[in-house]
């Protein structure tokens with residue numbers, strides 16, 4: 307590693323893991339799988355998911371629509387942000403052929419009808435407010451129509467929609483399958499109260515991955531809970547299920563290698579931080595798996611606990627951890643931070659002149675996986691990352 311001067315943090319891409327997650331959802335989810343583009347809009351991720359069977363994309367802005375349309379002209383898109391600009395609705399409909407739109411109030415429905423010339427071929431998805439109590443990242447409070455007003459909106463949307471769906475988002479990094487079944491039961495009651503049929507039940511994102519101290523139940527348990535809750539729902543006989551995973555499809559597929567630029571006692575100053583891919587390490591106080599990358603594994607000493615500082619001048623750019631690393635770790639050593647494929651580089655800014663990345667492709671196993679239980683033991687600190695990077 308030391309022989310190759312690398313100024314920027316290095317993103318390690320793992321195409322095999324990306325494909326595996328995509329195939330797992332395609333094979334095991336009993337419905338359509340939409341990838342939530344915001345989790346990681348990198349070209350290699352978009353292309354890799356598509357090659358591995360994910361051909362349906364959840365987009366939230368005009369630039370995400372343009373990205374998917376340009377790279378994957380055959381892909382389907384659903385514009386599921388509940389609050390959209392008028393221009394983006396118009397362009398989505400007329401320029402990019404998008405027909406699927408979310409609404410969570412009458413005003414947004416009126417906006418979509420006006421901007422599409424009262425289109426008769428819309429799929430309208432009514433976003434319901436649901437509880438975020440089982441997720442580590444709440445998405446409640448901003449979007450979704452409350453239960454008392456939902457039946458009215460469902461009924462109104464039915465009158466304007468070619469196809470009607472209901473959707474919700476139970477929050478990100480959901481740890482309990484019952485969060486999905488509970489939300490589906492609530493949705494079913496609202497559909498019954500509206501007295502109309504529904505063609506699509508969209509259970510949203512929220513599927514988890516494994517972070518230190520956060521090991522969710524197996525992914526199959528989430529799918530089983532959704533399948534069981536779908537059966538008794540009061541919907542159309544031919545109603546379909548959708549889900550919109552972001553995190554779960556991509557988290558394992560990228561890690562970031564950062565360089566230690568200075569050590570002060572047990573504080574390490576590294577060239578990656580909260581304005582880069584480690585936003586959640588600060589703002590959600592999450593710990594990410596970490597290991598040292600060293601030229602010579604014989605260097606291995608005992609472990610000690612460290613906190614990390616990122617490269618910007620802002621004192622909020624600090625990751626308290628604690629992170630276990632070799633006690634003799636020093637300036638010029640590298641650390642690999644895992645599980646950064648989702649909401650990692652996609653949140654990086656250019657603040658203070660940082661935020662540039664180099665990319666390499668690696669083939670090693672992830673430090674933990676929701677899709678292959680044989681790798682669920684954390685990697686040993688001090689392990690080599692791969693031949694390509696060390697070259």
Ligand SMILES: *Cc1c(COP(=O)(O)O)cnc(C)c1O
Nearest residue numbers: 342478511512513550551552553
């Ligand atoms: C962010 C988002 C997702 C993806 O959520 P994850 O927790 O990453 O799976 C899916 N749908 C919508 C509407 C979102 O905003």
